Amino acid sequence: MNTGLPFPDISPELFSISLFGIEFALRWYALAYIAGILIGWRIAVAAVRRNGLWRDEKPPMRPEQVEELLTWVILGIILGGRLGFVLFYQPEYYFANPGQILAIWQGGMSFHGGLIGVIVAGVIYCARASIPLRPALDMMALATPPGLFLGRIANFINAELWGRPTDLPWGVIFPGEAAQDCGQASGMVCARHPSQLYEALLEGALLGAVLLWLAFRRGALKAPGRVAGIFIAGYGTARFLVEFVRQPDAQFIEPGNPLGLAWHMDGYGLTMGQILSLPMIALGAYLWITARRQ
Numbered sequence: 001m002n003t004g005l006p007f008p009d010i011s012p013e014l015f016s017i018s019l020f021g022i023e024f025a026l027r028w029y030a031l032a033y034i035a036g037i038l039i040g041w042r043i044a045v046a047a048v049r050r051n052g053l054w055r056d057e058k059p060p061m062r063p064e065q066v067e068e069l070l071t072w073v074i075l076g077i078i079l080g081g082r083l084g085f086v087l088f089y090q091p092e093y094y095f096a097n098p099g100q101i102l103a104i105w106q107g108g109m110s111f112h113g114g115l116i117g118v119i120v121a122g123v124i125y126c127a128r129a130s131i132p133l134r135p136a137l138d139m140m141a142l143a144t145p146p147g148l149f150l151g152r153i154a155n156f157i158n159a160e161l162w163g164r165p166t167d168l169p170w171g172v173i174f175p176g177e178a179a180q181d182c183g184q185a186s187g188m189v190c191a192r193h194p195s196q197l198y199e200a201l202l203e204g205a206l207l208g209a210v211l212l213w214l215a216f217r218r219g220a221l222k223a224p225g226r227v228a229g230i231f232i233a234g235y236g237t238a239r240f241l242v243e244f245v246r247q248p249d250a251q252f253i254e255p256g257n258p259l260g261l262a263w264h265m266d267g268y269g270l271t272m273g274q275i276l277s278l279p280m281i282a283l284g285a286y287l288w289i290t291a292r293r294q
Contacts, residue, residue: 004171004191012158032154033077036147041070043212044143053215055222060135069125073140076121077114078104084113088272089249111148111239112276115232118144134224134291141231142211142221148235149204156196163193163245170194178250195246202238207231225291233284236277243273 014026044066048059061069085108086094086101094101122140126133155161162174165182171191174180182190211227214220220227248260248271261269270278 003167003169004173004189005169007159007172007174010157027154028157029151029154032150033147036150037070037074039146040143041066043146044139047139047142047215047221050216053219053221054135055224060139061129061131065129065131066139068129069122069136069140072121072125073118076117076119078117080117080120081109081111081114084110084116088113088276090251112273112280115235115280132224134228134287135221137228137287138215138221138224138226141228142215144231145204145208145211147204149200149208152196152200152204156194156200161196162247163195163198164247165190166193166245167191168193192247193245195242198242198245199238202242203235207234207238210234223291225287229284229287229289229291231284233281233288236280236284240274240277240281243271243277246271246273248272 051057252260262272
């Protein structure tokens, strides 16, 4: 494979400063988390301030309660995302090295785990504040895609989570020994699917635009659970499809399993991302169907 687009020369760090001998850096990935949370917060506040969007013109919470929920959501993202990565992707390593479980600064977060963490945090907060759960989940789902979009863009800038080798004209030549190790002939480069950008467009831009249109133009928030169902099923479907061209985690690749399938039989199977996406599709379909019945 000797064709492909060169990886853009973008540093993972916006800037770094040294104070008292300690190096502090602001990375694109951290900025993506911060910007995604802030944009999602403003979308949620804008939604609850428009009574006409909700059933019986009753938003699930007040704007100041959205700010309180934000703290719970941040905890859910961090704890759920980290524990999901530990349990879903590298349980043997972390059970043998429990001291590394909380070493988030070394990398390793799972979206599926983060989603579970956010749902659990939302359920706990709604129960404590006597807030109806389904409308609150709709509001949270409406606010999530911007963070997904920015997070996947940051993955691309970090040159991580790249896709499988490809001959397509938009394949990207990612830097690093691991990215360039795809069995090509000596002296040739390896171009890979920019799967981070596929996910940014599908899970972030497209899904986010659909949810905003349904909520603000089509009255979808009047059927509690509909927006949350479409988001969960939509993300699960997009992730399931992108997994076909996304490079699996190294721990799943074995001599008899070059595709890195977490479950397989006679050469056919599913990646871990696809396995985790199937329950999301089922849950999203359930929420959407029951919302229609309401």
